Amino acid sequence: MDNGYFALQVTPNVAICEPVIGQFFMLKPGEAIDPLLLRPFSFVDFIISPNDKYPNGLLMFLIGAVGKGTNILKRLAVGNRLSVIGPLGRGFPAVEDDENLLVVAGGIGIASVLGLTKVYHGVSLFYGIRTKEQIPDTEWFKYTEGNYHIASDDGSIGEKGSVLELLERYISQLRKSYSGKIKIYACGPHGMYKAMVRMNLDAEVHVSLETPMACGIGTCLGCAVETVNGLKVVCKDGPVFNLKDIIWDG
């Protein structure tokens, strides 16, 4: 991939609990002092395959190289060691059989929700990006069985415009034949979430807040957010929250 995204595969050297989609891991290359802090990343996929090659399974990440930590991770070679803490936080709640799940991603937010397409096979994915070059390898979308809808800002792929307009149209179409609960699980920029609030979508919306964080375990309080239930830390109380519980500043 030459769009700034890269895939990272990690083979844990100890057994880890099976993570839930939406949970995350704190990663840092080797013993290096700089950068000092581990960085949070959702996992895209986790394979439990107790075989000779992966005795403790395999964790897969999709990462956008945006700064110091991610660029160091991008340059890692096969066999390099990483510090890994996780799984951390609360993932997306389970979806009941009689509920209809729609998955929404904006930009690199795709990394946090793509795993849902494997857990809930064939679920509809709505993906908004700026331009065609920004899209990760479509091999990543295999679990959707082609059931994905793309919108791009410049119209170079999918529909030109906002992915939320696509989503809204899809929901009103779905409502003609389905009156049950629609759940939307989303990850993207905060602007996308605020737009979702304004649209007052006919669905229960859960979002992953990718707020920068330092410790990942609820001690530094650097990732606190205001909710209708008081201040919550994204790393421990989230990163997944019910959209209606979040109080947005501005």
Ligand SMILES: Cc1cc2nc3c(=O)[nH]c(=O)nc-3n(C[C@H](O)[C@H](O)[C@H](O)COP(=O)(O)OP(=O)(O)OC[C@H]3O[C@@H](n4cnc5c(N)ncnc54)[C@H](O)[C@@H]3O)c2cc1C
């Ligand atoms: C729960 C969670 C899950 C995440 N999952 C993924 C993932 O699966 N894939 C992925 O690519 N990224 C993910 N992120 C974002 C990722 O953690 C940051 O991109 C990363 O920490 C940046 O580190 P850096 O050292 O490269 O950048 P820095 O040098 O620390 O910062 C570079 C620039 O990126 C900005 N930045 C840093 N962190 C964030 C952030 N969280 N959101 C927006 N801007 C930020 C900084 O303000 C700065 O402008 C996740 C974040 C959270 C909180």
